[in-house]
Amino acid sequence: MTELLEVEGLTVKFESAAHHLELVRDASFEIGTGEVVAMVGESGSGKSITARAILGLLRRNHRMTVEGNARLAGRELLALAEAEMREVRGRRVSMIFQDPVGALDPVVSIGAQVLEAVRRRRSGTRPEQRRRVIELLASVGITDPELRAKQFPHEVSGGMCQRALIAIALAGSPELLIADEPTTALDVTVQAQVLDLLKRLRDERQMSVLLITHDMGVAAQTADRVLIMYAGSLVEQGPTADIFGHPCHPYTGGLISAVPRVDAPRSRRLVAIPGSVPEAADRPAGCAFHPRCPLADDRCATAMPGPRRLGNQIAACHRAEEARDSQVHRWQAGPGGGGAGRLPEERAAL
Amino acid sequence: MPPNQAAPLAREEDRHGGQREGLRDGPREARAQRDGALLEVWDLVCHFKLRRKWWKGGPAPVVRAVDGVSLSVGRQETYALVGESGCGKSTLGRLILRLERPTSGAVRFEGRDWLALRGDHLRQARREVQAIFQDPLGALDPRRTVGKSVEEALDAHNLAKGQAARRRVAELLESVGLRPALAARYPHELSGGQRQRVTVARAIAGGPKFIVADEAVSALDVSVQAQVINLLADLQESLGVSYLFISHGLATVRHMADRVGVMYLGRLVEEAPAEELFSAPAHPYTKALLSAAPAPDPTTASKGVELRGEVPSAASLPSGCRFRTRCPKAKEICREAEPVLLAVAKGRSVACHFPES
Structure with a gap:
């Protein structure tokens, strides 16, 4: 598979009077042509910032700096001037967001909003462009596209709005679609439909998709490869089957076990990762995950682990081999269920 | 209940009989029966009732x-x-x-x-009867320490005042897995999980x-x-x-x-x-x-x-059936008659003309 997008050492820094923050730290990954890559992380892990940095959507100034490389089919994106970047956005890379109703203009009909995106390509006559709008709406699974084109965002459901946004994103026939939590605001039954749509578009158009999500289930069911982010760093990446089959980072393992699932054996206690995600302003020294990690030792508290390759996976963990082999990620609730999943201080408090 | 419902009832009980006596469900079910x-x-x-739109006829939706x-x-x-x-x-x-x-x-x-x-x-x-909602940041007063928010619940029910109330707040925070020292913090200083623990502490303050x-x-x-x-x-x-x-x-x-x-x-x-x-x-x-x-x-x-x-x-x-527009099994009868919630086995009921068996 040829690589469409290559990101190398992407670092986003934000400086203010009080803080010197690294929102994204040295992230490197690739997305192949026609590949769906899921970027998974909890809130504040830096996944949206990464996507925005690649698309040049961050306001870069003396406070916000973006370092590293992001090459789209060999062309460096981070060095482009705003005018050139605008040509890339929409035509080569498109993005859709979490809140579909908020992303559409409430006083413009859905068809007119798609037409706006079609017109930016400046090709074809007006009637041809109108036909293209209907085609696009139909291709994202909107039934009765002629009628829907005349309606306004408030008249249709959230799922329909998300489909319309996907149609807008597809207007320029992009090679890469970045979908930032596209189904988080939707109901599960509608989520399944939208995810299927993304997979179908990938197959039909050989389009690559970067799917940003907090849901390991969505990643498992949709992606070819998975990137796991924690506290601004990529902690693990690899093919979906490997990531879920034998995670090499304790955080990945913890996330997999923490997801409540409908088909798991039922027990009173869920497996929980103790503590919470640190804020960007007070990330611990060494490995950012070490205060919550069951495998952490002295080295983890002092030295930041670099990414290492283990088979098909790349993990940033000093004890990745042990994490993979010992399967400690299948954190079990301790005897009586009292101790596991709590920080020592919380345990003492009980 | 129509007579044809009786047969599956007995069958269901046979099948789940063993499971019911499991450790988890046994005492609980017994307790529910005893206490009502x-x-x-x-x-x-x-x-x-929505407001009727003047440009549309008919009754208010x-x-x-x-x-x-x-x-x-x-x-x-x-x-x-x-x-x-x-x-x-x-x-x-x-x-x-x-x-x-x-x-x-x-x-x-x-x-x-x-x-x-x-x-x-x-x-x-x-x-x-108490409540816990989705958004703990919205449920807590941003200008009040979380300790005060929990204390207010005690005060509202005249449960404790002054020193005694503060002691009780510390106990409540401990019981939801928070350090009592966090009582002095404001909601924005806590993580999402900690905030939700505070609203849980507040909900259990009155012994619901x-x-x-x-x-x-x-x-x-x-x-x-x-x-x-x-x-x-x-x-x-x-x-x-x-x-x-x-x-x-x-x-x-x-x-x-x-x-x-x-x-x-x-x-x-x-x-x-x-x-x-x-x-x-x-x-x-x-x-x-x-x-x-x-x-x-x-x-x-x-x-x-x-x-x-x-x-x-x-x-x-x-x-008819409210689900029929999306249902893979919908037939003519689903358009005509709304199915009633019927018992199909002990503790189980379903409202469907064609339930899975």
């Missing part, structure tokens, strides 16, 4: 948010109410909390007419018997969600409280619920003990909800019951 239900909801209806729901929750039981947005699950929760007035129907709490309570009686009784938890963990990060679910389970063991656990997803309720009710457009479409609902869903909607939840495991492909379209508006319901 803690909360009973009878045919509760809540309609909202009515949103049938809750349209005839009956359920009961036993002592120390967790009843999970599941459904997609707009199904009326939150309205039902708010009706039980008396934040909304029902159009008709009855709610009995410990045998008393819960909806008739007024004044001091109501204030007294409110101690026993019943807690409505409306999407209590939905806004939390996955790694923290599990902690709060475990906390709620622990509190149930130690305080003997019952939960009405409202959620949009079946996965989150799996570990908590004793019984599950699935709602669709204002009605219960299926009700069953959790174990049975997850292993053998009877209503096509329940089945679809189960298969739509993506499993965090690439080797289990979804089981393929996929729904078309989205939930219709509660202001213009389809004729």
Whole structure:
């Protein structure tokens, strides 16, 4: 598979009077042509910032700096001037967001909003462009596209709005679609439909998709490869089957076990990762995950682990081999269920 | 009940007989039978009249948010109410909390007419019915330390004042797994999980018997969600409280619920003990909800019951069965007659003309 997008050492820094923050730290990954890559992380892990940095959507100034490389089919994106970047956005890379109703203009009909995106390509006559709008709406699974084109965002459901946004994103026939939590605001039954749509578009158009999500289930069911982010760093990446089959980072393992699932054996206690995600302003020294990690030792508290390759996976963990082999990620609730999943201080408090 | 329902009843009992005597369910069920239900909801209806648009003729449209729901929750039981947005699950929760007035129907709490309570009686009784909502940041006063917020709950019920109240706050925070020193912090200084623990501490301050938890963990990060679910389970063991656990997803309720009710457009479409609902869903909607939840495991492909379209508006319901517009099994009769919630086995009922057996 040829690589469409290559990101190398992407670092986003934000400086203010009080803080010197690294929102994204040295992230490197690739997305192949026609590949769906899921970027998974909890809130504040830096996944949206990464996507925005690649698309040049961050306001870069003396406070916000973006370092590293992001090459789209060999062309460096981070060095482009705003005018050139605008040509890339929409035509080569498109993005859709979490809140579909908020992303559409409430006083413009859905068809007119798609037409706006079609017109930016400046090709074809007006009637041809109108036909293209209907085609696009139909291709994202909107039934009765002629009628829907005349309606306004408030008249249709959230799922329909998300489909319309996907149609807008597809207007320029992009090679890469970045979908930032596209189904988080939707109901599960509608989520399944939208995810299927993304997979179908990938197959039909050989389009690559970067799917940003907090849901390991969505990643498992949709992606070819998975990137796991924690506290601004990529902690693990690899093919979906490997990531879920034998995670090499304790955080990945913890996330997999923490997801409540409908088909798991039922027990009173869920497996929980103790503590919470640190804020960007007070990330611990060494490995950012070490205060919550069951495998952490002295080295983890002092030295930041670099990414290492283990088979098909790349993990940033000093004890990745042990994490993979010992399967400690299948954190079990301790005897009586009292101790596991709590920080020592919380345990003492009980 | 039609006579043909009797046969499957006996068969179902045979099949699940062994399971029922399991350690988990046995004593609980016995207790529920001995004490009777803690909360009973009878045919509760809540309609909202919309304003008639002058450019459209006809009567003012009515949103049938809750349209005839009956359920009961036993002592120390967790009843999970599941459904997609707009199904009326939150309205039902708010009706039980008396934040909304029902159009008709009855709610009995410990045998008393819960909806008739007024004044001091109501204030007294409110101690026993508490709520936890989705957004803890919105539920806490931003200008007040979280300790003060919890203390206010004690004050409202005249439970403790001054030094004694502060001691009690420390105890409450400890019981939800927070260091008592956090009482001096403001909500914005805490993480999402810690804030939700504070609202839990506040809810249990008055020693409630019943807690409505409306999407209590939905806004939390996955790694923290599990902690709060475990906390709620622990509190149930130690305080003997019952939960009405409202959620949009079946996965989150799996570990908590004793019984599950699935709602669709204002009605219960299926009700069953959790174990049975997850292993053998009877209503096509329940089945679809189960298969739509993506499993965090690439080797289990979804089981393929996929729904078309989205939930219709509660202001213009389809004729007959409310689910028929999205149902893969819909036939002519579903258009004509609305199926009634019928018992198909002990503790199990389903509203469908063609239930799975």
